[in-house]
Amino acid sequence: MDVLQPPRNEAPARMEPLAKLPVFWALEGKRVIVAGGSDAAAWKAELLAACGAQVHVYANALSDTFERLILRGAEHSQGGFVHHCHEWNETIFTGAAIAIADCEEEDEAKAFVDAARVAGVPVNVIDKPAFCQFQFGSIVNRSPVVVSISTDGAAPILAQAIRRRIETLLPRALKGWAELAQALRDRVNERLAPGPLRRAFWETFVDRAFSSSDTPEEGVGGLLLEEAARLRKAPAHSSRGRVTLVGAGPGDAELLTLKAVRALQAADVILFDDLVSSEVLELARREAKRMLVGKRGGRASCRQEDINAMMVKLAKAGKRVVRLKSGDPMIFGRAGEEIAHLDRENIPVDVVPGITAASAMASCLGISLTHRDHAQSVRFVTGHSRHGGLPNDVDWAAVADTRTTTVFYMAGRTAGLLAERLIGEGLSSSTPAVVMSDVSRPTQVSWRGSLSGLAEAVSETGYANPVLIAVGSVFSSRSVASEEAQEFANAV
16 A cells, blocks of 8 residues: 555645735835825835835825925835825826825725726725725734735734734844845755755754844855755755654644644644644645544544554655644654654654643643642543553552542543442542543533543543543632632622
8 A cells, every 4th residue: 555645544735715815016116106195195105115116196285294204205225205296186097006095085085996997006095995906914024024914904903913923923133034045045046956955954044043033143144055065965865854743732723832833834744633623734834745644443543553654654755744643742642652663764753742631621620730738649541441441551549549630531432431440449439520522622521520420421521522531639629719719708
């Protein structure tokens, strides 16, 4: 069987609907039209001039802001301004790249749009979406890196809030690194052919750019070109790919680490588990090949041996492979087997941890898994054996420790047996317990009760989706604290 082409398991990339097509428009040296002399028109005119456009302004009078903008226009490093002291007319559109107007009345806006369209000029009327062929987004400027955010006019304040968050993520020094990348691109392409070596060079470049708080020092460009030359002369085996085991977390895409997102963005191929959410996959590089290699109890599954062989074959073909696992790959993810197999084949492998379901469950409940009054330790235990039923190689007497919080993974089908075994080992049937499925996802379902009710709880929540069962006195801590707070409030 060709493990590279398993039609049953392959998941094609899916493009979500777009409200508007995001386009970045080159305007350097182009003639553009701004009709109106208001502050709002001045802001648009300044933006156009910053792109290098020659901005022709048609207005009888200008606001103070607009006048100051035009007066200092001679100092502008990009475009410039030409003020025509009269209102716009149908003759002004010839040869214009775009046209923008600030119109108070609907009739004037319609006339402006009609005249621009007759001339074949894309048009925007400020604050009148019905008359706009294109829109302006909220901008993060690290030119030549430019990020624009649009909410399709639905929530401008939301767009501004998103912009503020992106501003904090992108270092100011990124502008200098982007300019350096622009200057080096052609020379790097001459030295390195498209493929793994060129990608490796630019990944290293990006790592340096985001880890530095300063703009590139003089001479860095030459050093980087020397590195590109060394990569070209490297032995053929050095172009071998690598595998990264990435924790996808419990399902909520916002719980991914930044390092996990970067790995997804750099991948050539993504081998993902059945439990990985579509929201997480949306963060992957769109060109990456995505292959479902899920393993689910009671369902047709991809064999671990086939997954191992697939990773090796792809890596030896020079691919950057991401093995995307639900939760944390190092907790019940069979990562040890995969790492050992890759080591035997001399395939480089690294691991990006993820938030395991137990941690997400505790956060959703607002309950700490350890508590000085209830539990001094936490234990993660598999809830089923390879052949079904409870695992035999677990010290169940130790698991029944009242001073430990125990979280059982993959225990939906064995919940009743689990409760019987723990009670048989001496744990009280009234010990607090929690059952939660689809932790952190919109479909999350939770149940809180006692150990004796586990079987009934799982029959209510179901076990078709990932189920987590947790047992321990910590799960009474918040309810007790809430009752004490209510009693205090009543007394006051």
